[in-house]
Amino acid sequence: MHSFKWGVLGTGKIAKRFMQAAFYVPEAQVVAVGSREQRTAEQFGAQFGIPKRYGSYEALIGDPEVQIVYVATPHSLHAANALAAIAASKHVLCEKPFTLNAPQAEQVIQAARAKGVFIMEGMWTRCFPLMREVVRRIEAGELGEVRYVQADFGFHPEFNPASRLFAPELGGGALLDVGIYSVALAFLALGEPKQILAQATLGTTGVDELCSILFLYENGAQAVLSAALQVETPKQAHLCGTHARIYLPAPWWKPSEAYLIRRDGSQEHLLYPYEGDGLQFEIRHVHDCLRQGLTESPWMPLDETLRIMRTLDMLRAQWGVRYPSEL
Ligand SMILES: NC(=O)c1ccc[n+]([C@@H]2O[C@H](COP(=O)([O-])OP(=O)(O)OC[C@H]3O[C@@H](n4cnc5c(N)ncnc54)[C@H](OP(=O)(O)O)[C@@H]3O)[C@@H](O)[C@H]2O)c1
Structure with a gap:
């Protein structure tokens, strides 16, 4: 069986649930994890049987064995993490919201399209x-x-x-x-x-x-x-x-x-x-897209991700919610 080699970036709540879901997808092979700290990467790797454990996101992204990077950090880091993975020619599954705002989303989408790699917002609901x-x-x-x-x-x-x-x-x-x-x-x-x-x-x-x-x-x-x-x-x-x-x-x-x-x-x-939490359907969908040579998901298209980000921006503008990086 052909396996897909994943690298998990971040070791928080959703990253743990991702690992539990990957258990239901035999062709998903999580080969590496990256954390801001070596100690956390070691703990996470030991808990889920991941062979390579990196104390930085750069090291995870730099691993030539990793084909798909799962970005599981807080929203404010999604764009930078995804851009770094794209620059290293990795495919990316990026947690929702895709980025902090629409201008960031546009930049990430453009970079992925220019590199020809697959990227999808982790709107897992659509994959059930x-x-x-x-x-x-x-x-x-x-x-x-x-x-x-x-x-x-x-x-x-x-x-x-x-x-x-x-x-x-x-x-x-x-x-x-x-x-x-x-x-x-x-x-x-x-x-x-x-x-x-x-x-x-x-x-x-x-x-x-x-x-x-x-x-x-x-x-x-x-x-x-x-x-x-x-x-x-x-x-x-x-x-x-x-x-x-x-x-x-x-x-x-x-x-x-x-x-x-x-x-x-x-x-x-x-x-x-279904068994477990249901993230397995999203993992399988990413594999199906890659098998078909797609660079985006027909279930969560990038233009729709961008329109959704623009809508979120408009809502926050109505409420006066601006993040420090936007000031
Ligand atoms: N929790 C859910 O139910 C859920 C469901 C779907 C999607 N998501 C999405 O997944 C993303 C992560 O959510 P989460 O609930 O897993 O968050 P979390 O438990 O706070 O974990 C986030 C991870 O990101 C890394 N990180 C890097 N910089 C950080 C910083 N300055 N502060 C805190 N953590 C930092 C940390 O991993 P290292 O220490 O290893 O670097 C941390 O464990 C969010 O965008 C969220 O919307 C979450």
């Missing part, structure tokens, strides 16, 4: 078998015209001004951490909005901790989205069309089931159970 089925149902016209989307993702972490969730210098705020899932879902079902209305409550560190967003579309469709770091929200999503609607129960961004409810009241239960 259930989400692919939802897309099929929409494309087959089963919902009729989608006119209304509702999605929320709010959670209540311990307040820590130094953590990446709250620290402006690490790209803190609810929108970029969890709101992006709902924004990407609205893009999937309805495309780019014509007008955006939104309000946010900023916390003591100056980042958005509670956000309510309304997207208005050319054809009159609407999306109502919310994100939070101050409360737990229902974490549900609804895609409502003129013939039927789809209800995605919590946690909708890593879905295993949905209900298709038709106008006549009949229901279909769509059930796609």
Whole structure:
């Protein structure tokens, strides 16, 4: 079996979940890990059986055996980490949000296209078998015209001004951490909005901790989205069309089931159970793209990533949330 050789850049929460998911993908071979500190790289490598453990990101990127770099650092570092990997001709899976803002995203996309390497934003929601089925149902016209989307993702972490969730210098705020899932879902079902209305409550560190967003579309469709770091929200999503609607129960961004409810009241239960956390579908998708010689994902195209980043920029501009590197 042909294997794909990954290097994991960063050793935080999502990097650990990535390693657990890679266990379900036999052709995924994580050959190296890179951390800011040798000690952390050693610990992570020992925990997950990774042979090469580097005490710097540069060393990981410089390893000729690594084909794909998984960027798992705070948002504020995504652009620099991805650019370094691209410069070394590596393929890249870059965690969401792709970068801190749209100008950075543009720069990374241009660099990847110029090098001819694969790069994808880690919007893992789009890779779940259930989400692919939802897309099929929409494309087959089963919902009729989608006119209304509702999605929320709010959670209540311990307040820590130094953590990446709250620290402006690490790209803190609810929108970029969890709101992006709902924004990407609205893009999937309805495309780019014509007008955006939104309000946010900023916390003591100056980042958005509670956000309510309304997207208005050319054809009159609407999306109502919310994100939070101050409360737990229902974490549900609804895609409502003129013939039927789809209800995605919590946690909708890593879905295993949905209900298709038709106008006549009949229901279909769509059930796609999976093992673990579900990141394995994204890993497999990256492999499938590479096998086909693609340089971007048809499920999370780069132009759409860029449009989403522009939308996030517009929202933050409405709220006056600017990160130190943008001042
Ligand atoms: N957690 C999730 O559920 C989740 C899900 C999907 C996507 N993501 C995305 O993945 C990225 C990382 O999230 P995470 O939750 O894994 O974050 P995290 O637990 O804070 O880990 C981030 C890692 O980045 C490295 N890093 C480099 N510079 C850092 C700095 N100045 N401060 C803190 N860490 C720094 C650290 O690894 P070293 O010390 O080894 O260098 C750290 O362990 C984010 O962009 C997030 O949106 C997270």
